[in-house]
Amino acid sequence: MPIKQLTPMSEIDRYTEQELKRLQxxxxRSLQYCGEQVLNKARSTNSYKDQTGNLRSSLGYVVAVDGRVVYQSDFQTVKQGRDGSEKGAAFAKKLVRRFPHGVCLIVVAGMEYAAHVKNKGYDVLDSSELLADKIVPSMLKQLGFT
Known part of the structure; x- marks a missing residue:
């Protein structure tokens, strides 16, 4: 006796699409949480003196889906660092274009001299990167994505 499908295929497709949206x-939201944790770590690091506030203001993150930003952190202005906030947000959006497929979290220090400060031995995003390397895989495993 053959198996007969009673549920319409359109109903199966609708359910599958709905479940994919829920999981996404x-x-x-989980990547936003990780982004906030990593950003808080970066902002609390006091290994360098930020004279203008631009470097610390350029710290932030975005969550992107298929090359489109779906969430952006506040790129909080510190001191007179408005330029840093703008450059950080612009840099994060520029990096999103490198990831046209899937969901991603991008954390940045958007000032052009951030790498120079890092190379002098200061912790701009180093400890934050270590934190991200720890919590993101753990979170993905906990959610059943790996």
Whole structure:
């Protein structure tokens, strides 16, 4: 006796699409949480003296889906660092173009001299990167994505 499909294929497709959207929402929110943790770590690091506030203001993150920003952190202005906030947000958006498929978290220090400060031995995003390397895989595993 053959198996007969009673559920219409359109109903199966609708359910599958709905479940994918739900999982994507869970993933985005979880990456936002990770982004906030990593950003807080970066902002609390006091290994360098930020004279203008631009470098610290350029710290932030975005969550992107298929090359489009779906969430952006505040790129909080520190001291007179408005230029840093603008450059950080612009740099993060520029990096999103490198990831046209999938969901990603991008954390940046958007000032052009951030690498120079890092190369002098100061912690701009180093400890934050270590934190991200720890919590993102753990979160993905906990959610069942790996």
């Amino acid at each position: 929402t869970v993933l985005i």
